Amino acid sequence: MELTEHNQELYKIRHSLAHILAQAVLEIQPDAELGFGPPISTGFYYDFRLSKPFSPEDLKDIEKRMKKIIKSNQKFEQYEKSSDQTVDYLKNHNQPLKAEYAGELGEKFENLSFYQNGPFTDMCEGPHVESTRKIPKGCFKLDSIAGSYWRGDSSQPMLMRIYGLAFESKDKLTQFIEERRLAQERDHRKLGRELDLYVMDDEVGQGLPLWLPNGTVLREELESLAKDMEFQQGYQRVATPHITKESLYYTSGHLPYYKDTMYAPIEIDGDNYYLKPMNCPHHHKIFDSRLRSYRELPLRLAEYGTCYRYEHSGSLSGLLRVRALAMNDAHIYCTEDQVRDEFKAVLQMHKDYYEKFRINQYWTRLSLHASDGEKFIEAGDRWEFAEGIVRECLEDLDIPFTAERGEAAFYGPKVDFQIRNVIGREETASTNQLDFLVASRFGLKYKGEDGKEHEPYIIHRAPLGTHERFIAFLIEHFGGAFPTWMAPVQVRLIPVAEAFVDYAYEIQQILHRQSFRVQLDDSNDSFGKKIRNAVTSKIPNMLILGEKEMQSRSITWRRYCKKEQVSLGLDDYIGLLKRMRDQRFMDNFEDTQLPLED
């Protein structure tokens, strides 16, 4: 958490609570070794190495002790020790983790700071509240227990982390908890089940979703949008196999780096075949399938390619991290003169998608090479050239970015898009690379205007990331309420009584012939129940059909996102529905202007 003047007081409260947490833990387990205990954006945590692990029930006891400490009004007082003394002191007081860190700090600082409150003392830079009484009543709550590696390094011992929530006041805490609860209501795993979008099955395997008919509609509609966008931008579609001989991944250079996160090979006819973890090598092979002329460039090859990655089991999470994923992938092969415009068009496409889906919060990370790193292929000033292009494109399009040295791919600079949805879920949506080096590994060439052979620049791009992640994100962003063009069921017909089922059936047939996904509710449920069912299924359009409607050959239209309803002539309504679908209107937002006139 960044310390600014504005949140300084809150920072102190959280930081002090972290100390009080450690103090309470030491009361229960005096031999606990302390790790780090910083404030974070929702509160604080502290890491402990324990002889006996905590269980969630222990949190109540710890919280009680913390409250008691706060009540006893202990003053926070700062003092200093020399670095050498600090290391000795911590070693003698059974704090080897702190001592290790103090040893490192000692190389930079002569003296190290401590804070003491009551019987508890901790090496710490501060700042803290003056006394525990300054901590507002009821402003915190211990939240969860988690494991974490000492110093965030998986080769180090695992510590136990206790997370606490803390805000300026009890009200703010309550508000946060309520907001979090509402966000959980929109969790894509919950909505995925309720709306019959996808399931996971033990016997199929971890991280291998089965897409149900409703979820498959979402995939196909999204893919159809991408196909249209890409077609209009001059992309061509390709299709490539799911398994491939290992030598391809030696050529690409991926296998040595990523072997651990690839599925084990299938050995057949003396060759090892891998499930493909990415699409680029195949697209490169398509580029290389015949002699290319500069007249063909830019060549833009697109594929919603299914890839398989053996992700760590502990990192799998719903649709956000899976082992079978369909990437919104494409590779653009172009000349040096074209690369600026092409990269810019790719960034613009991201903006267009985000605008369409009303993803208002996004930013990027521009990852640059480091001249001293061994990780990057040596390419002289070509690195600067490529990085300059990417940077200019971001600036020209006013896309916010933070530049980071040493984070590039080994073959070129990278732009990662980070997006946040309405409930605060933040995800890396896509990574895009300007690759000026892999062409040579594959021997990719085109014949230029000058009659000589040249290596193309390659842009790797995937604005929608993977179906799995992007759909998960959209489910939460929309709260499961999709626009008509995407919705698994676009229209639900609800006759007021049995006498109107025939009229409803006729409308169903008309809409079905126009390829609308339409359902007629002719169940035994009461009228009220049918309305309720349509609403809880988040169907965007409900058509109410009764005496009135049948007489005038009309419908009464109730939208999911709006309570009020209108009656329209049948033909007028069908025309409107078609425009909403074909023009992909985002009618799931209340303020979207509908295409009432042609």
Place this chain on the structure above:
RNA sequence: GCCCACAUGGCUCAGAGGUAGAGCACACCCUUGGUAAGGGUGAGGUCAUGGGUUCAAUUCCCAUUGUGGGCUCCA
């Protein structure tokens, strides 16, 4: 992969060392109702899997698998 927790009908969840219960959903019957739950009847579970302790285990212990919260990783 690592740490902690959890696993009971399709879903959400009760429950107890002595062979299981609710609501919703589902099926059938009645009801034909103008904007968020009409009524009745019924079916459905080897209590995740495999071991162990016990006269007896779904309940206690161990392992496995899966899920959740984190950590690490993410072409």
